[in-house]
Amino acid sequence: MAVADWLAALHRRAELRAKAGLTRRLRPRAAGDAVVDLAGNDYLGLAAHPEVTAAAGRALSAYGLGATGSRLVRGSTDAHHGLEAALADWLGVDGSLVFSSGYLANLGAVRALTRPRTLLVSDAHNHASLIDGCRISGAETVVTPHADPAAVAAALAAAPGRPAVVVTESVFSVDGDLAPLAELHAVARRHGALLLVDDAHALGVLGPAGAGGVAAAGLAGEPDVVVTATLSKALGGAGGVVAGPAEFVRHLVETGRTFIFDTALPPAVAAGVRAALDLARAGDDLRAELAGRTALAVRRLHAAGLEVSAPDAAVVSVTAPGPEAATAWAADCADRGVAVGCFRPPSTPDSRSRLRLTVNAGVGRADFERALDVIVECAP
Secondary structure (H helix, E strand, C coil): CCCCHHHHHHHHHHHHHHHHCCCCCCCCCCCCCCCCCCCCCCCCCCCCHHHHHHHHHHHHHHHHCCCCEEEEHCCHHHHHHHHHHHHHHCCCCEEEECCCHHHHHHHHCCCCCCCCCCCCECCCCCHHHHHHHHHHHHCCEEEEEEHHHHHHHHHHHHCCCCEEEEEECEEEEEECCECCCCHHHHHHHHCHHHHHHEEECCCCCCCCCHHCCCHHHHCCHHHHHHEEEEEECCCCCEEEEEEECHHHHHHHHHHHHHHCCCCCCHHHHHHHHHHHHHHHHHCHHHHHHHHHHHHHHHHHHCCCCEEECCCCCCCCECCCHHHHHHHHHHHHHHHHEEEEEEEEECCCCCCCEEEECHHHHHHCCCHHHHHHHHHHHCCC
């Protein structure tokens, strides 16, 4: 294909996406803008906490801007190792390993859990990083109906004697519902399978001392459970973590391609996340405020006649009539100073468009309540 034909084909595909209401644009924001943020993932409001930024600043002065190499070359610092030890202690596991993003952590974890003949049993609502991990692993993958332990049991029973991994999120990123983790673990253990849980939207929000959905389900430290999470949500930073048995962490260090061949997380970010972890661990008051605001949002939006999810953490999903309506709704909110998430196919697992609100305990209470009014007033 000639270059002109290739570019014309890309242009035509962009036109088709625009006609379907699926255009996506980058919208840069200025530092310190006055927008009420119900679109980002800074659940506990820690991204700009003075203790967090001070810790990051000290590490920035000490180490410089970047890690300068992969973890196995020159990229491992005291900041990385201190963060990993703190994460392992918080999650109640033998060990943890920090990656430069949650996406790479999930790719690496799924691949490292895959052996010859492994069967992956993946929830239909799983995040793209878990889906891509399953694809990249090359293993046979069975996608089961959402949050359905019976369907998982049937998939495992149909493959007796094969190594298997049940793959799920804890709090699902689109509708904010919580997976039946205890039931899934019981099914997996009965069939000799492992359980991989992406705890990204639960870490810092649920569980004892905010240790996440796995801890809330009483599964912390179980030898057949591996936990992943991003450090960019309730901890307000960047990076990802894989946590579980020490043997598995060692296996990742020695064989995990998304760990070995990637430049390490900047030390300043690791130090900032470490400070945020301490605040999150002691932040029961922040979690109580977050839960109260989430319940208020559901009540207020439902009372306005909107179709709202029943969230188990701090993700609130509001159904829109279609992709164009969702885009216009989000844009109208933005024009009035409120940022909300806009989820449309193919980013949604059920082909429904919706606004996604991520509740932020760091937003002023009056601003939060005003934002709910704006969302209702702008509804299509």
